[in-house]
Amino acid sequence: MDDRFEDIASRPENSIFQVVFFPDRVYHAQYLNATRSPRYRYNVTEVRSTVDVAVLKGQVYLDGRFLSNFLRIEYRGSRLVELARERNRLLGRQLVGWMKLHPRDASLSAEAEVRLEYCRWTDAYQVEIWQTLEVPTGARAHDLSVLDQMGRDGAITRVRTFDAALNDIKGLKALELAFREGPRQWPSGRAIPQPEWDNNFGRTHQELRVDQPSAEANTVRDLNYYVDFQRGFLLQAEDVKPIRYLNAMMDGDNPDVKPGNIIEMRWLLQRELGGSLIFFHEVTLPPGKVEGTHQHIGTEELYYVVEGKGVAYLGEEDDPALASRPTVEQHVFGLGKKACKAVPVRKGSVLYTKSGGIHGIRNEHSTQPLKFVAFLYHTA
Incomplete structure (x- = not known):
């Protein structure tokens, strides 16, 4: 660590953004x-x-x-x-x-x-x-x-x-x-x-190897922790080839299951991320397509809508502020039918789902895609 960090560590701007110097500054030599x-x-x-x-x-x-x-x-x-x-x-x-x-x-x-x-x-x-x-x-x-x-x-x-x-x-x-x-x-x-x-609980990452929706070959088994020493990354999302998924996070009896229900995911950062982060990716739902409603256990995920409009589904009691919103029945991946709240989303909407929470998203527009970026990470 550069000794000059000691001189600026107590400045007001760093008191606000204390994460700037963690953890390098607190790593004591006597350890x-x-x-x-x-x-x-x-x-x-x-x-x-x-x-x-x-x-x-x-x-x-x-x-x-x-x-x-x-x-x-x-x-x-x-x-x-x-x-x-x-x-x-x-x-x-x-x-x-x-x-x-x-x-x-x-x-x-x-x-x-x-x-x-x-x-x-x-x-x-x-x-x-x-x-x-x-x-x-x-x-x-x-x-x-x-x-x-x-x-x-x-x-x-x-x-x-x-x-x-x-x-x-x-x-x-x-x-x-x-x-x-x-x-x-x-x-x-x-x-x-x-x-x-x-071995990081059988960790995998997504990598385009076969241009076929939901191809097993695109899931690469790492079976280890990965520590990356690169200090900075500049990426253009459009330069990352998308991987396609058919009826993502849906069971066969889900009424949304259809032969053409294909969505795309650009896996921007995966193993490069430190801490408990698992991935950061961009998801595109073409007009009329659906990402299946699913529950998170032991992980949290954040969606940020960057383009288009649609409908999101959250567990009925997950967000008390949605009590007045319509309650609908959704097929939750692996869990059967559950009561959910249906809420409109558009550019700038944020869906934050904690462990135990339920979410899914649908593009109901006839001509425009719905795009969002997502962070997923372990809660422990």
Whole structure:
């Protein structure tokens, strides 16, 4: 982090928009493993997070001399806790992480498994991967308070297959990550025969591979977390090829199911998003087409209408301000018929649906498309 941020952090404009400097500004140096000795200094150049995962990259200095490029992985494990609990197990002090590095030079891409140790300072499982553990020629030996963390399964480790990718730390573009239980149960110490994996709950993304409505080939199984180090994106929506869906989020007995009820989605951002965001996309409903009414569980979604007019459906009691609006019966995807409120929407209308809420949307215009953009994200 640039030290100049300290000088502007308390200005009135930043007090209003405090998100500008989070989380980089609050990442205290003493959380990093080698700082138990004052001989070591870190230069953290990037911090990224997604759901339970935080990744830092940068350089480590020893006695003022450059020592190594590094990656630090932190994983808070809330999802893996649930999976282990279903097996009547508790997570132990160690987990295993699978990692794949994507450097600027794709030929240097590499993957490996590493051990992560639980750390009370961060309340997370963590590991630091250094490009080298060897001190520079002519330098003093490692401080003993740090040396005892170093080794193959240590909190500071080296993964030889990552050496080439870490050589250009600035050029490290992205990481893929997944986590599993350690080899032994806690506190019994018994071996775990089939450890559970947290691979981002079977995460997928949409990618146009077959120009056929609702083609299974357009759903790509990632099965991991994705951490993107790119700092900025400029996109033109029309440059992103749309993927078409037939009778999206509808069951076969829904009266809106029709052979030509095809809508389009331009998936603008998916795996690139940090935090709990899943996607940001643009949806086009041609004249007379419908996106099926559906319920969200464990996620929230926001629609913002940018073009056209139509009718939206919300759960009957979801928004108390709609009590006077007409109540209609809608087929809710997978749940049968439910009472909903029908409300007109137009350019500038916002539909915000929280976990447990119901929404759907219809273009009733005979000639004009209805377009909206949507954010969807996990609520935990």
